[in-house]
Amino acid sequence: MTGPLAVVSGGTRGIGLAFTRRLQKLGHRVVALYRSDEEAARQVADPGAGIHVVRADLADPDSAAAAVDTVLSAHGTPRVLVNNAGVNIDRPFLEMSVDEWRRVVDTNLSGVFYLTRGLAPAMVESGEDGSVVNIGATTGIRPRLNGANYCASKAGLLQLTKCLALELAPRIRVNCLIPGMTETEELVTRFRLDDAESRAAVLAEIPRRRIGTVDDIADALEFLVGPGSAYMTGQKLVMDGGQFMW
Template sequence: MPDTVDWSGEVAFVTGALGSIGGAIAADLAARGAAVATCDMPDKAAPPNARCYHRVDVAQSAEVDAWVQAAADICGAPTIGIICAGLSIPGRLTEASDADWSRVIDVNLTGAYYTARAIVRQMLIAKVPGRLVFIGSWAAHAPHPQIGAYSASKAGLRALVQTFALELAEKSILVNEVAPGIVDGGLSRELFRRDPALEARTRGAIPADRIIAPEDVARDVAFLASPANRHTTGSVLVSDGGLSLASVMNPGRHP
């Protein structure tokens, strides 16, 4: 069904826009008619259809504040904020170094806070209604021993989302989370291409028998970021094909 909502007055700021998910989100919002400002860490060209791109380490509040101000000067005050920047460093919690733990928490949780805070401040100055969508993970409620710091950061992110939602509802700023399962992007995509058997085993563990595409995540984000969304806030849209519902005893699929 085509999107009949008018996005032409929307200004979206997207972090992590050079990643698989962030890139798909930025492209989707631009295709719908929103003006899109993006940031990420690498020194690369802006994603297609982005109005502007800046190199930003979201773990540094001064860099985040400077980007949000510069993007607002170019594109106008944000009406949409997509907090997508994130990373994962594999390893069990008992073996993680202080540096690895800190970097994951700094980017995934503290960086998300810095970004949301800066975007919300611009919304409040401009006195515009807005939507924030954080990219969380099913790992927030389904712990992963090999990516413990990531799971902890995403669990904290969920509390951050809900607290922002409660604080900002009276300002007509709606705050939600999209929590994907296993996405065919980034490191997962590299591993799947190297090991097709791993991809088959992974797909076999998902009750819906399908690994999520970045474009699927983008559509979920657009649903919550849409100007047609006037009431949904503090919600978590879990998009994992039933993966977090399944168990060894109840896999959700017929043998």
């Protein structure tokens, strides 16, 4: 495989897996980062097809640095970086522990800083146009109960996206992709979408009257890393079926 390199954090499950598959289909070599699910990583890894997996806990700056070293030394300089890894630990604010706050913020926000700070210098120095896509959340704009840690991390990610777009220009574009309700195992469990009444209540809030698919979100990623968005940076792209219309 000799195509451009893409790095996808959280790239072995859910939406991240769809990103890995789509980028590979578009001709990229892909390094998918994962934190702990060895079985998922084993199933995704396909070196012959240009898909490699690297374990990293992005909440830990040393682990993130080790992953950066592995990527650069073993696979080269990425042209695309997708900061998708995230964790959600819901708790009422007055009951939220320091560890629950730190784990979410360190993964969802600081992890993006660690990984991008590690890879961006090589991306800039390569002389190639590159794309960084940060995966946000609707709750980074619209708050919800019991999610102060998650909402704060995703709100911070929106502003980090803009700062990076300013500082990595003109060579590297940085945008934020914000999925709405997307049919993943984690979301089905959290919102009880396997229950007809619960699903109907969710659908009633979405003008498109359907839950998004991982391919819907991968379509948006394809746009953000492709030539059609060559003049777009520092922006947010909301893919939510019209649920919020920000």
